[in-house]
Amino acid sequence: MKFYSEKIIRLKNADIHQHYANNKGRGGNNVTITVVDSGTMRPGTTIEYESCDYIKQYRVSGWKGTVNIRNEVMKKYGGLAEK
Secondary structure (H helix, E strand, O other): OEEEOOOEEEEOOOEEEEEEOOOOOOHHHOEEEEEEOOOOOOOOOHHHOOHHHOOEEEEEOEEOOEEEOOHHHHHHOOOEOOO
16 A cells, blocks of 8 residues: 555554655665554654564655555554544
């Protein structure tokens, strides 16, 4: 599923925090995806997370604010929450 410039994606059983890299040369992994418990505050940088603060963390490629998160990840945590 594609998302455009969203920093927090609310799912039914978790939240996804996105942090966009602003350093040149990150290339194919310039967005850090962090899956956290619902309602967890999003820190300004990924280094501010403690390993116990998140469920899963990985990097993906993003282009001009568009990030693709795999449907399997979305389904695993219950899909998108109602707004």
